[in-house]
Structures are given as structure tokens and as C-alpha cells.
Amino acid sequence: MANEIIAERSLLARLETQPRVRDFLAQAVATGRVSHAYLFLGAPGSGKLDAAWALAQQLICEDGGCGSCDACVRVARQTHPDVHYFAPESAVGYLIDQVRALLAEVSLSPIRSRRKVYIIDRAEQLRANTANALLKTLEEPPANVVFILLGPSADMILPTIVSRCQCVPFRTVPQTRSAELVERATGVSPERARMAVAVAGSPARAAEFLKSAERQEVRRAMLRQVDYLARADEADILTSIKDLMAVIKAPLDEVKSTQQAVLDRDSEYLTRGALKQLEDRFKRELSHRERSGIMEALACARSLLRDALLRLQGVDEPIVNEDVSEMVDRLCATATVAGVTAALDVVAQTERRLARNVTPQLALEVMLLDIRKALTCP
Ligand SMILES: [Zn+2]
Structure with missing residues (x-):
């Protein structure tokens, strides 16, 4: 029944690994029984973030998520000015200034749509003072605002937050199942599907x-x-890292020009304060995207090192980077199990450093030089 109300081109239709969540969200929107705050709970790779953007699309589109109108396209590209994404901006979690900026923004009117959606990633990092600042608004947000919080499990999130949200559990999806779905949806080979899941995480992102x-x-x-x-x-x-950074930053150009178009258009009627807030949000969005680009690049490095480790340890499993197997062979010819293991540790450390807001280029330089050290003199 729910399938009839999900437009084929909508983001929600792509949530194949979470059919129960998909149908539940579609029903809520179709019947107008939308909660003011959701808490999506599930392991990494379960598609929580995809589901959050999918729900945002359903809520923002005049047609309940047709998948093809201007609003739907903007939400799918993550450039809709009424869908706000937040992630912790420091090592210790959310900053109080971040939450204050969010709260100030919540009280403003939507820019293009009738509603505003706030996606709050890693809600387990909302602690004491930052959570307290948010609680009242979470309990009684303005009528046109929907919050979607994401977290690994209810016991890792402050009970005061959990109790104010409608919890939506996501099931864990094995990588092989995700790869099968990608293969079916895109028509690529099993090797490419496996590679894309290893790099991007969920089937939708792959x-x-x-x-x-x-x-x-x-x-x-x-x-x-x-x-x-x-x-x-x-x-x-x-020198080559500078080139790599340029490639990582290339996808940001489209985002920048979309942002500029919104600023140019809105600068006439927004107050200076509101314009400043919009600019600040755009800056945060750009730095978030740059960081996600780097995280994905790190996932690529990790997949190559893992492939080398599988081969070196003689594990009889298909490698992820089949299309560049000569690179895996070259790594195996010179590196040792200890060296590759140390290099994988370096990648994990770098992920933690990036989460602590270390300058991306610096983090990348340190990582590559440390990987080189690990691989050449273990
Ligand atoms: Zn639409």
C-alpha cells in the first residue's frame, strides 16, 4: 500500500534496505501525521542520513516528495535553503555557539518552502549544556519546523533528548546485501558495486x-x-597532495555557485543579520562538504590498504579494488603485514583528527607521509 504513495523518483523510493522505515515515513507524510522531532537510530551504513534527506524531501516538496520538482531536486542536491544540516564542530561534540546559531535560525521564516527541516547528525555528541539549550525547542518547535536527529542507539543519547523525539530504529545492513542492491539499481558489475559500497557506505550513496x-x-x-x-x-x-586537494575540492564549485545565486537573490529583502546568518551557514556547509569529500578519499585509501592486507595474509576473499589490482600487487610486492596494518592505523587516526577540525590539507599531508613511513620501513 505504501508503495502507491512513494513517487518512483523520490529519495524515499531508494531506501530499499529499510523497507519498514520507508513505508512508515511515507505513511506519516501522506496522512499528515508528521512528528515535530524524529530520532533515527542505527549503525553506520544503515542509511540513516539518506533517510533523513529523503524525509526532508517529502516534507519540503508541495507534492509530498514527487522527486522531480525544483524543491525535490534542490533537497536531493543538498542545496535547499530550508533544509539545514548540522554536525558537531569540535572534538568534544557540539559547540554551544553552534546550537545557539541553530536556535536563532529556527525562529526565522522558511525561505522557499512552507516548512523547515533540521537534520542533526551524531546526536550522541549533544552533551549537557548543548542539549539543554536545545530541549525546549525540541519539545515545542515552531509549527513549520521538523527536527531529524541521528544517532547509533538510544542508550548513547541523553534520555532527555530521546524522550522528546519519535524514535525510528534502522536495521543493520551487511555490505554484501548493499552491494547487491547497488548492482541491481545501477546495472554495474558486482566488482564495481562492491567498490562503491566500500567507499560510500550506504547503497543510496554508493x-x-x-x-x-x-x-x-x-x-x-x-x-x-x-x-x-x-x-x-x-x-x-x-606537490602531488596539492593536486589531490584540488580534485577533492572540485565538486564544491557547483555548491558555491548555487549559494551565490541564493545570496544574490535574497540580499535585497533579507535583513543584514539574516544575510549574515545565511552566509555563515553556507560557509559551514562548504566546510562540511569538503570534509565529507576528504573522508571519502580516506575510505578509498583504506580500501586499497585492506585489499593489500587480504592478499598479504592469503585471505581467500575478493578484493574491493579489482579495477586497479596492479596497485594492490605493487603494494604487496614491497610492504609487509605489519607495515600495512600500521598504515591502516594511520588512516583511522587521520579520521579522528579531521573530526577534531584539523586543517584538511595538513591532515592529508601528515597522513600520507606517515603511511609512506609505515609501508617502506615497518
Ligand atoms: Zn517535488
């Missing part, structure tokens, strides 16, 4: 990755970079 020439170029550039490490000197590596 399918997006396979459609994006720019993101696939980031992967190729990152893999070339890791492949090149053992053969290059430090000066060459630092």
Missing part, C-alpha cells in the same frame, strides 16, 4: 558515487597517490 565523475576522479587520484608513495620523495609528495 549509487550517487557511481553517477559522479568528480567523486570517482577523487578515488582515482587518492589511489594513485597511495600507489606513488613508496616511489616518490617528500617534496614530490607534498
